[in-house]
Amino acid sequence: MIGLFLWNNAMAQDDKITVSGVVTDPNGVPVIGANIIIAGTTTGTMTNFDGGFKLGVPANSKIIITSIGYEEKLVNVGTSTELNIVLREAQEQLNEVVIIGYGTQKKADLTGAVATVNAEAITERKTPQLSQALQGSVPGVSVTRTSGEPGATGDILIRGQTTLNNSTPLVMIDGAPGDIDDVDPEDVQSLTVLKDAASAAIYGSRAAAGVIIITTKRAKEGELTVTYSGDVGIQRPTTLPEMVDVQTYFRMQNEFKENDGLAPLWDQYYIDNYRDNSVVNPDLYPNTDWQNELLKKNAVQQRHNFSIAGGNDVVRSKMSFGYSTQEGLIPNFNWERYTLQLNNNIKINRKLKGALDMYLRQSNKEQPNEGHHSNSFYSGARSLPSFYPAYWSDGTFANGKDGNNPVAFVNKGGYKDSQTNFARFRARLDFEPIKDLKVSAQLAPKFNFNNSKNMLRVIDYYDVDGNWIGNTGKSQDKLTDSRDESYSINQQYTITYSKKINKHSFSVLGGYETNYYRQKTLEAERIGYVLPDYDEINAGNVDMWSNKGGQTENALSSLFARFSYNYKNKYYIQSNIRYDGSSRFHPDHRWGFFPSVSGGWNISNEEFLKNVDWLSNLKVRGSWGRLGNQRVGNYAYTANMSRSNSYVYAGGEVIPLTTFSQQDMAIENITWETTEGYDIGFDAAFLDDRLNVNFDWYYKTTYDILLKLDIPLYLGYANPPLQNAGVVDNQGWEIAINWRDIVNDNLTYSIGFNLSDNKNTVVDMKGANQLGNQVTMEGQEYKAWYGYENLGYFGDDHADHAKLTGQEQPGDIRYKKQPGGESDMINAEEDRVVIGSSLPRYIFGANFGVNYKNLDFGLVLQGVGKTDVMLSNAQIQPFAGTFQNFPSYIADDYWTPENTGAAYPRLSDQGSKSNYAKSDFWLVNGAYLRIKNITLGYTLPRTLLKKVGVKKFRIYASVNDLWSFNHMPKGWDPEIKSTEYPLLTTYMTGISLKF
Numbered sequence: 001m002i003g004l005f006l007w008n009n010a011m012a013q014d015d016k017i018t019v020s021g022v023v024t025d026p027n028g029v030p031v032i033g034a035n036i037i038i039a040g041t042t043t044g045t046m047t048n049f050d051g052g053f054k055l056g057v058p059a060n061s062k063i064i065i066t067s068i069g070y071e072e073k074l075v076n077v078g079t080s081t082e083l084n085i086v087l088r089e090a091q092e093q094l095n096e097v098v099i100i101g102y103g104t105q106k107k108a109d110l111t112g113a114v115a116t117v118n119a120e121a122i123t124e125r126k127t128p129q130l131s132q133a134l135q136g137s138v139p140g141v142s143v144t145r146t147s148g149e150p151g152a153t154g155d156i157l158i159r160g161q162t163t164l165n166n167s168t169p170l171v172m173i174d175g176a177p178g179d180i181d182d183v184d185p186e187d188v189q190s191l192t193v194l195k196d197a198a199s200a201a202i203y204g205s206r207a208a209a210g211v212i213i214i215t216t217k218r219a220k221e222g223e224l225t226v227t228y229s230g231d232v233g234i235q236r237p238t239t240l241p242e243m244v245d246v247q248t249y250f251r252m253q254n255e256f257k258e259n260d261g262l263a264p265l266w267d268q269y270y271i272d273n274y275r276d277n278s279v280v281n282p283d284l285y286p287n288t289d290w291q292n293e294l295l296k297k298n299a300v301q302q303r304h305n306f307s308i309a310g311g312n313d314v315v316r317s318k319m320s321f322g323y324s325t326q327e328g329l330i331p332n333f334n335w336e337r338y339t340l341q342l343n344n345n346i347k348i349n350r351k352l353k354g355a356l357d358m359y360l361r362q363s364n365k366e367q368p369n370e371g372h373h374s375n376s377f378y379s380g381a382r383s384l385p386s387f388y389p390a391y392w393s394d395g396t397f398a399n400g401k402d403g404n405n406p407v408a409f410v411n412k413g414g415y416k417d418s419q420t421n422f423a424r425f426r427a428r429l430d431f432e433p434i435k436d437l438k439v440s441a442q443l444a445p446k447f448n449f450n451n452s453k454n455m456l457r458v459i460d461y462y463d464v465d466g467n468w469i470g471n472t473g474k475s476q477d478k479l480t481d482s483r484d485e486s487y488s489i490n491q492q493y494t495i496t497y498s499k500k501i502n503k504h505s506f507s508v509l510g511g512y513e514t515n516y517y518r519q520k521t522l523e524a525e526r527i528g529y530v531l532p533d534y535d536e537i538n539a540g541n542v543d544m545w546s547n548k549g550g551q552t553e554n555a556l557s558s559l560f561a562r563f564s565y566n567y568k569n570k571y572y573i574q575s576n577i578r579y580d581g582s583s584r585f586h587p588d589h590r591w592g593f594f595p596s597v598s599g600g601w602n603i604s605n606e607e608f609l610k611n612v613d614w615l616s617n618l619k620v621r622g623s624w625g626r627l628g629n630q631r632v633g634n635y636a637y638t639a640n641m642s643r644s645n646s647y648v649y650a651g652g653e654v655i656p657l658t659t660f661s662q663q664d665m666a667i668e669n670i671t672w673e674t675t676e677g678y679d680i681g682f683d684a685a686f687l688d689d690r691l692n693v694n695f696d697w698y699y700k701t702t703y704d705i706l707l708k709l710d711i712p713l714y715l716g717y718a719n720p721p722l723q724n725a726g727v728v729d730n731q732g733w734e735i736a737i738n739w740r741d742i743v744n745d746n747l748t749y750s751i752g753f754n755l756s757d758n759k760n761t762v763v764d765m766k767g768a769n770q771l772g773n774q775v776t777m778e779g780q781e782y783k784a785w786y787g788y789e790n791l792g793y794f795g796d797d798h799a800d801h802a803k804l805t806g807q808e809q810p811g812d813i814r815y816k817k818q819p820g821g822e823s824d825m826i827n828a829e830e831d832r833v834v835i836g837s838s839l840p841r842y843i844f845g846a847n848f849g850v851n852y853k854n855l856d857f858g859l860v861l862q863g864v865g866k867t868d869v870m871l872s873n874a875q876i877q878p879f880a881g882t883f884q885n886f887p888s889y890i891a892d893d894y895w896t897p898e899n900t901g902a903a904y905p906r907l908s909d910q911g912s913k914s915n916y917a918k919s920d921f922w923l924v925n926g927a928y929l930r931i932k933n934i935t936l937g938y939t940l941p942r943t944l945l946k947k948v949g950v951k952k953f954r955i956y957a958s959v960n961d962l963w964s965f966n967h968m969p970k971g972w973d974p975e976i977k978s979t980e981y982p983l984l985t986t987y988m989t990g991i992s993l994k995f
Contacts, residue, residue: 020054021083023047023065026748026851028942029952029994031087032223034067039074050946086745099192099213101202101576102175102494102511102562109564111572111598111621112199113679113696115139115736117191119217121847124858125933126231126958126988128303128324128337129153130185130214136845136862136932138193139734139754140696144840148237149981150299150326151335151365153181158195158210160730160758161782161839163673163702166631169210170203174343174357176426176444176490177515180212182361184322184339186229186305189217195734196698197625197677201596202560204578205628208675208702216357217307218343219318224310225951231958231990233301237329237982238961240295241875241887241971246278246287246386247271248891256879256907259809274387283464286389286398290381290885293390293407299327301986316345329982330377330410333367351433357426362419369414371456372472373404379874379979380406383884392464399461401883403472412459413472418452436499442492450484455535476544477529481537486519505569509562515555522549552634555583572600572621582630582672586637589671596625598679616685622678629673632706636722639666665711665721673724675702694736703727707768725766728782732758749850755865757842773870773918774838785836785870787918788826789816793895793905802826804914811895811906813915835920836868845932854941856956860933863964864974869926870918872978875969877916882909889970928966928974934959952994960986 023031030051037044038055039062047053057063057077065073070087077083097104098116107116115138125133131154135143143154158169171180192213194200200207244252250271254264278285302325309318318341325336340360347353373380389398390407397408426444433439456478460471494511524547526540560578578594600621609615641660648655677700684693705726711717734756742748760781769777775786791814794801798810802817804826821830842865849858878886878894894904905915916922937956945953962985966974973983 016056017059017077017079017081018054018056019063019077019081019083020052021085022942023051023053023067023085023087024942025070025087026742026745027856027939027952027954028854030942031067031070034065034070034087037064037066038062039064050951088742088745088748099190099215100199101172101194101211101213102492102509102560103496105564108569108602108617108619109566109572109600110683111574111600112194112623113140113196113681113698113734114199115141115193115195115694117193119189122185122188122191123229124935125185125860126233126303126935126960126986126990127185128301128326129181130183130188131156131180133185134191136754136843136860139694139736139756139843139845140195140732140758141193142758142840142843145975145983146977147981148976148983149335149367150328150333151337151363152981156180156212158193158212159698159700159732160760161728162209162675162700162730163629163728164705164707164726164762164776164782165673166629167209169212170200170206172203172211172213173424174214174216174426175428175442175492176424176446177206177488178214178424178446180214182359182422182424183214183216184305184320184324184341186303186307186322187216187320187339187341189215191215196598196623196679196696197627197675197700198574198576198596198598198623198679199625201576201594201625201627202562202578203627204558204560204594205556205580205582205592205630205672208627208629208673216341216343217309217318217320218345219309219311219316221311221313221316226308226995228304228306228993229990230304231302231956231988233958233986233988235299235301235326235329235984235986236297237295238964238973238985239971240291240982241382241969242889243289243291243382243386243885244878244888244891247274248888249385249387249885250274252891252907253879256909259906259908260910283389283393286387288384288386288388288390290384290386290388290390290406294377294381294410295329295982296331299329299984301326301988303990311345314347318343328367329984330368332410332415335363335365337361337363351431353430355426355428355430357424359422359424361422363422364417364419366415366417368410369416369454369456370409371454371478372409372413372459372474373406376979376981377406377410378981380404380409382874383880385883385885394464396462397459399469403459403461403470405459405461408459408461409472412457414455414457414477416452416454418450421449423447436497438496440492440494440496442490444490444492446486446488446490448484448486450482452480452482452484453535454480454482457532476527476541477532478525478527479529479535479537479540480523480525482521482523484519484521486517488515488517490515503568504565505567506563506565508564509560511560513558513560515558516553517555518551518553520549520551523547553583554634556630557581568605570602570605572602574598576625580628580630584630584632584634584636585671586668589637589669592628592630592672592674594626594628596623598623598625614686616687616689618682618684620680620682622680624678625676627675627677629675629702632670632673632722636664636706637666637668637670640664663718665715665717665719667721667723670706670722670724671704673702673705675700677701690739690741692736692738695734697733699729699731701727701729701763707765709766709768723766725764725768727763729761729763730758731761732756746853747851750848752847753844754846755842755844758839759841760839775834777834780834781837781839783838784834785838785868785918785920785923786832787835787870787920788831789818789833789835790814790919790921791816793900795900804917805910807910808914809906809908809911810897811900812908812911813905813917813919813921815914815917815919836870836923837866838868838870840864840926841866842927854939856935856937856939858933858935859931861929862932863927863929865927867926868923869968869974871922871924871969873916874978875972876904876922877912878904878907879909880912880916887969887971924969925967926974928964928968930964931962932960934962950993950995952992954992956990956992958988958990960988 023034034047142157194211200211250266278287305322307320320341322339342358344356388401424446428442431439491514498507527544528541558580562576564574566572576596581591602619604618646659679698681696704724706722707725708720736754738752740750774783818831846861895902895906935958939954
C-alpha cells in the first residue's frame with residue numbers, strides 16, 4: 001500500500017518542522033497503517049508499507065500513535081526530525097474476537113468453556129501435523145501419540161472418553177467439517193476449542209465429544225506480503241532399549257534350562273570364545289545387533305511454506321503452498337505432503353460480500369510390507385538373539401531364524417505404498433440488506449481419492465556357499481491394489497440479527513444445514529508374479545485372484561438457533577437449540593433435539609469493583625447442555641443380508657448355490673447416544689491484563705450408548721445387535737494461568753501453565769461387561785487394567801500358598817487369592833480384579849517465552865501426572881517362546897537365591913505362564929514430564945534488511961521432544977507401545993522471511 005496521508009487545514013504556526021520516522025513492533029517488523037496524530041488536533045497521517053511516515057508538526061509538540069493490536073503511544077517531538085517508534089502489543093484480551101459456532105463473539109461475552117490457541121503458539125511447535133501441536137496447549141484436551149513413524153498424527157480427546165464408541169471431536173475448518181490434519185500448521189490463523197455442552201450444542205449431534213474450530217489465514221486489506229518459512233531437521237529416537245549381548249544370553253539361557261531340570265545348551269568354552277571367533281568367522285559365529293541393523297542413526301525432516309497475500313477494499317487473496325517430508329529410520333519408509341491453500345475475499349458491493357476458498361493436498365507414504373511376519377519390524381528385530389545372522393560376510397541376506405529376518409523384510413520383502421489426493425472448496429455469500437442484519441449462505445464440497453498398492457514379495461535365502469535354503473514361507477508374490485473414494489458436501493444457510501439498544505445488547509441466529517457423505521471402495525488382488533518389476537494387477541496369475549468392493553452413504557439435516565443477550569456488559573445469557581435428523585437411524589427415531597443454556601456475570605463491571613485497580617476482569621459463568629452422537633455406523637437399524645456360497649446335494653450332484661442370510665438382528669428403535677453436561681467456571685484478569693486465570697469444573701454423562709447385547713441363540717442370529725444401553729460419566733476440572741509482561745521496549749516475557757483432570761466411570765453396561773487384560777465394566781473406568789494382585793515372590797515358607805499353575809517355585813510371582821472363590825487354585829474367573837488405570841490423569845502443559853531486542857527464546861513442557869502402564873512381554877520376559885532376546889537391564893536384576901529382592905522373577909520356562917500373567921507386578925507409574933520444544937531465534941535488525949527490500953528475517957534453532965522424566969524401564973518411552981515405531985527427537989534449524 002502506498003503511503004496514505006490524511007491532512008487537515010495547515011496550522012498557523014511559524015515554527016513548524018517536518019518529522020519523519022519508522023514505526024515497528026518489538027521484533028522490528030514495520031507496523032503498516034498506524035495512525036499518527038498531532039496531539040490536540042485531527043491532523044495526521046498513516047504509516048506506509050515500510051512503517052515509514054512524514055508529518056509536518058509544530059516544534060515541541062506531541063504526537064499520538066495508534067494501531068489495532070498495539071498500545072497507544074504518546075511521543076514528545078521536541079526539535080527532533082527523525083523518530084524511531086516501537087509500539088507495544090496490546091495487553092488487553094477482552095476485546096479479542098473468538099470464533100464460535102456459526103459466528104464470532106468477543107472474549108468478554110463468552111459464557112461457555114471456550115479455549116483458544118493463536119497462530120504463533122501453533123507454528124512455534126514446529127510439527128508437520130497440527131494435531132501434535134495441540135499436545136499440552138489446552139487444558140482438558142488430551143493428545144495421545146501412538147507412533148513416531150513418518151506422517152504420524154495424534155489422537156485427540158476433549159474432556160475424556162465421552163462414549164464407548166467414537167469419542168473424537170468434531171473439527172470445523174473455515175466453517176465446514178473436516179479433519180484436523182487436513183490443515184498445514186503454518187496456515188492456521190486461530191484455533192478454538194468448544195469444551196462444554198453449551199458452547200458445542202449449536203453443532204448438536206456431532207458435538208458430543210467437543211468441537212475444534214480452525215480458521216485459516218487470509219489477506220489483509222491494503223497490504224501486500226510475501227513470506228517464506230522453512231526448516232530442516234535431523235530425527236533420532238528419544239530412547240531405545242539396549243538388548244543383552246550374545247555371551248550373557250548364552251549364560252542366562254543355560255541357567256534358564258537348568259532351573260527347569262534340563263541340560264544346558266551351551267558349552268562354557270564356546271561361550272567364552274564366541275566373541276573372538278565371531279571376529280575371525282562371522283558366518284559361523286554371527287553376532288548381530290538386530291536393532292542397529294534395522295534402524296538408521298538419523299532421519300531427515302523438512303518443512304517449507306511459501307505464501308503471498310494482498311488486496312484492496314474489493315478483492316483480497318492469499319495463496320499458501322506447503323511441503324513437508326519425513327524420512328523413516330528404517331529403509332524404504334518415507335512420507336511427504338503437498339498443500340495448496342487459496343483464500344479469496346470479494347466485496348461485490350457495500351451490502352454483498354463473498355469468499356471463495358480452495359484447499360488441495362496430496363500425501364504420499366511408502367513403507368515396507370509387514371505381511372511376512374505377525375510382529376512389527378521393531379519388535380521382530382528386538383526379539384531375535386544376536387547369534388542369528390542378518391547378512392553373510394559377502395553382503396547377501398542370511399535367513400535369520402527360520403526365514404524370519406526383519407532386515408531382509410524391509411529391504412526385499414515388498415512395499416505398502418499409499419497416496420491420498422484431497423480437495424476442499426468453499427463458496428460463501430454474506431448479504432446485509434439493512435443495518436445489523438446479515439444473511440449468509442455457504443457451500444463446501446470435499447473430494448477424497450485414496451489409493452494403495454501392497455506388494456508382498458517372496459524372499460529366497462541362500463547359505464554362505466550359495467545353496468538355496470528356503471524362503472519367507474510365502475510361495476508366490478502377492479499384489480493388492482485398493483481404491484477408496486469419498487465425496488461430501490456441506491450446505492449452510494443462516495440469518496443473524498445483532499442490535500444494541502441503550503444498555504441492552506442482543507443477537508439472534510437462525511440456520512439450516514445439510515451434510516451428505518458417500519464412500520466407494522474397490523480392491524483387487526492377484527497372486528503369482530513372474531516379472532519382478534512389473535507390479536500391476538494384470539501381470540499376476542489369472543487363476544489366482546479375488547476382488548471386493550462396496551459403497552456407503554449417510555446424510556444429516558439440521559435446524560439450529562442461538563439467542564445471546566447482555567445488559568450493560570455485566571449480565572449475559574445465551575441459549576442454543578439444534579434439531580438434527582440422521583439417515584443412520586430409522587425414520588421414526590432419527591430426529592434429536594439438543595438444547596443448551598448458559599449465563600455469565602461480569603462482576604468486575606459492577607460499581608463496587610470499578611475502583612479496584614489491580615482487578616482487570618472477573619466473570620463467573622455456568623452452563624447446561626445436551627449433545628448427541630450419531631457416529632455409530634450406517635444402517636444398524638436395517639436387516640442387512642450377507643452373501644455366501646453354499647453347496648446342496650440334489651439329483652445325485654453337488655450343486656453350488658449363491659445364498660443370502662441375515663447375520664444381525666435389526667433393532668429399529670436404536671437412536672442417538674446423548675451427552676448431557678454441566679459446567680461452572682470463572683475468568684479473571686489482574687494487573688492490567690498481565691495475569692489471566694481461567695477455571696472450569698464440569699460433569700457430563702452419556703446415556704443410550706450403543707452396545708452389542710447378547711440375545712438367545714434360538715433366534716438364529718450370528719451376531720448380537722446394537723442397542724441403546726450404556727451409560728458413562730466424566731467429571732473433572734481445568735485451570736489455566738498465564739502471565740505476560742512488557743518490561744520495556746527491549747524486553748517482554750510470558751509464562752503459562754495449564755492443568756486438568758478427568759475421572760471416567762462406566763455406570764451401566766446392562767451386564768455386557770467386556771473382559772480381557774483391559775476391561776470395560778460397570779463401576780470402573782473405560783479400559784481399566786485387569787489382572788492379579790501380586791504378593792511378591794514365592795519363598796521357602798510359601799509352599800501352601802495358592803498357585804496359578806501348581807508348578808511355582810521360589811522366585812516365581814505369588815498372587816493374592818481373592819475372597820469368595822470356590823477353587824483352591826489361583827484362576828482367571830475368580831481372582832482377577834481391576835488393578836490400575838490406563839487413562840491419563842492430571843494432564844499438564846507449561847510454556848515460557850522471552851524476547852530481548854532481536855533475540856527470542858521459547859520453552860514448552862508437557863506431561864501426564866498420573867496413569868498406569870502395563871509392561872509388555874518384550875520389556876520384561878527373557879526367552880519368550882524359549883528363545884527370544886530381551887533388554888540388558890534384566891540381566892542385572894533377576895531373582896536368584898542370592899538376589900531375592902530382584903526386580904524380575906527367576907529364569908524359568910515352567911514358571912513363565914505364572915510369572916508373566918497380567919498383574920500389578922508389571923504395572924508401572926506412567927506419569928512423565930517432557931521437554932516438548934525449545935526454540936532460540938534471532939531477528940536481523942531492520943536497518944540491515946531495508947537495503948535489500950526485506951521486512952523481516954529470522955533464523956532459529958529448535959528441538960522437539962528433547963528429554964523426558966519418567967518411570968519406564970531404561971530404553972522405553974512412556975507414550976509409545978513396545979511394538980511401535982519409536983518416538984523421535986527432532987533437531988531443526990530454519991528461517992522465516994517476510995517481504
